[in-house]
Amino acid sequence: MYAEQRDPEFGWTGEHRQLRETVRGLLAERAPVSRSRELAEVGERYDPALYAALAEQVGLQGLALPERFGGYGGTLLDLAIVVEEMGRVLHGGPFFPTVALAAPALMAAADEAACAEYLPRIADGTLTAALAVVEGSGVWSADDVSTTADIGGLLTGAKFPVLDGADADLLVLAARGPEGVSLYLVEPGTPGLRRAPMETLDGTRRMGRLTLDRTPARRIGTPGQGWAAVVQAREVASVLMAAEQVGAMAACVELTAEYAKTRRQFGRLIGSFQGVKHRLADMAVRLEMSRSAAYWAAWQDPGTDEFSFGAATARSFCSEAYLQTAQDTIQLHGGIGFTWEHDAHLYLRRARADMALLGTPTQVRAELETTVLAAAAELDSAVPAWPAIEVPA
Amino acid sequence: MTLAHPVDLPAAEADLADAVGAWLRENLPPDWLAAVDAGDHAAVERIRADPGRRAAWFDVLGASGLATPTWPWGQGGLGLTADRASIVTEQLVRYRAERPNQDFVGLTLAGPTILEWGTDEQKAARLPALARGRELWCQLFSEPGAGSDLAALSTRAVQREDSSWLVNGQKVWNSYAHLADFGLLMARTDPAAPKHRGITYFLLDMRTPGVEPRPLKQMTGNAEFNETFLTDVVVPDSARLGPVNQGWAVAITTLMQERNGLSGRPVVGQGESDRLVGRALTTGAWRDPLLRDRLVSAFVEERALQMTTIRGFVAAGSGAPTAEGSIRKLAHATLSEKLGVLGTELEPDGAVAWDAGERPVAVDAFLAMKTYSIAGGTSEIQRNIISERVLGMPKDPDPERHKPFQERSRG
Incomplete structure (x- = not known):
């Protein structure tokens, strides 16, 4: 799902170093840890101008996405370098939930139409997304998925805590349908969906509670194969x-x-x-x-x-x-x-x-x-x- | 057949491995090769245990340069980088054709130190014998009063009128000293100088009268080491390695020999924790979820250490060890203690009692677990090194660093 790794283990290249310096420089200038603190203290989710700049100037959101979906075809290693730099300054907001959780889930579900529709928008920084799996137990296990999807694809259940769940533009959810666990897409504003921000220990990352009551959803990928995609993501x-x-x-x-x-x-x-x-x-x-x-x-x-x-x-x-x-x-x-x-x-x-x-x-x-x-x-x-x-x- | 001059050795890793493999197939004794091909472990070990056959093989191997591949061409080696030498060593290990562990001091410490500091006569006399496995070497550095503070050693060497040296003192933690032909010796030659500046380095013939190694029984009950008493030992000046009173600089060369291509390339794979898991399955300890979590934790930690070793191996382009080596050593020491204790907890009765002759392996691992946090520099010394050289903390004060050795306090 990501580009194949060609360089030998731990064989850092000039491109790796350059990527690191670019990201470090940009974050030092526009998102130092003092900025992460400021956003957390006032309860701001993120800096939209910076998020757009990350996509437009450096192409970070699409760095490791395939080119046919608007990405740059980079490796997971490239992305690891980017998030390491973000970790240094406790960068929060939608980047990690969108790029490290939701996008891999979309790709793992291998739903060509959904990927074509959403990944280019993730890549260009105009769409944020969240992956909703756990339901309060904190355990990542198919057995713990009790949100249900009925024959008509209506979802009922609760997901929490979901990283950026209260604010993301697109929700990727794991729910149990007649064929087993599948992945579903829900957009904000859908009837029966309630989203509430939760209070968090770590103010730099927002988390939300999703409540679904016969919420219409779009199933993606092979029916009943959703858990395998969750595992990969x-x-x-x-x-x-x-x-x-x-x-x-x-x-x-x-x-x-x-x-x-x-x-x-x-x-x-x-x-x-x-x-x-x-x-x-x-x-x-x-x-x-x-x-x-x-x-x-x-x-x-x-x-x-x-x-x-x-x-x-x-x-x-x-x-x-x-x-x-x-x-x-x-x-x-x-x-x-x-x-x-x-x-x-x-x-x-x-x-x-x-x-x-x-x-x-x-x-x-x-x-x-x-x-x-x-x-x-x-x-x-x-x-x-x-x-x-x-x-x- | 002799191996081609190093410039003719294949550049590609796989080709170099093939070339070495082909050379081994051509030169190993037929029954040795047959036993290896058949995977007959015991048969190869029988051949290797025969002193005559072992010596004959090490002679052939040494003549090819493959036993000491990083040594310069013309001085017993092939002039290979540590990376390429590791490929050679991997092939030797595959055919069980490598030199045994007891040659560590000779091949890894003595050889490179002599290469850097030796006279032409010393090189000609010692290097070929080392490469061909004709001499066993030991290290005579530590003393009862000079452990972490090695430069505080007090074994005395006094030069006589005929230029020979008279050596008196006591050394400790000397592996194989009772079998060794030569020893790497540091002795104090100028007590009026500060401790680092009055030491001279010698290549001591262990058969000299007055050299008395005695086995030292460790806490494990074994005696792998010796303490070595030196009483009126006469050492010719031709055995001095490097200038008088500059032995500390020579010793740094010895102590810096870490990465030398004499071990294969590091991998992520089976380790001590795997063995413990196997044992836990046998004893039933695996059924205990708390022990399971600790076993998997140890497994994770050991693999993370292996990954760190690979990273260090790739990063270190030169042969020089770095403070990062101290990070790995400290991590290894910590893990070793964890595994040592855990091993005993997997035994049904905690390995505190066993039927006569049925001593569990866990007991030996438990008693040996402190080895790595002390040997080769204690964990406290490693933490100082990491803090000072990696993180830039102020150096630990040594009030006697510049004081003449004879005026320092004793204790």
């Missing part, structure tokens, strides 16, 4: 969220290292105390391991077993690493880190909120058990310590 979003978390963690480590190099107590820079140095070192280890896990996954091709495994590994590792890093950031800042004015709590809020999206790390590890068992089973059969040799003819 969730894997893509997991890899991208891991990259986003790497950006946030990097910002935390830089912020804290900078503080430790300027703050003096007892006549010394606090960064000269081993208690501080060692906690910082542990933060650096977590950051680098997370970067490896996120980008190893981003380097695999979606649809492969490696990608699924990489997505789960990155999700489990990075979300826990990010939470601990955010906690340590406040700890090493001391009192100033506990104030409203300091950015540290924004990173902490984002870290905890991320854990609940896309399935908790505990759920992800439970899902990984099958893979782990398969790996262990191979171990038993691998009696010779080296691979069998194919004898050349």
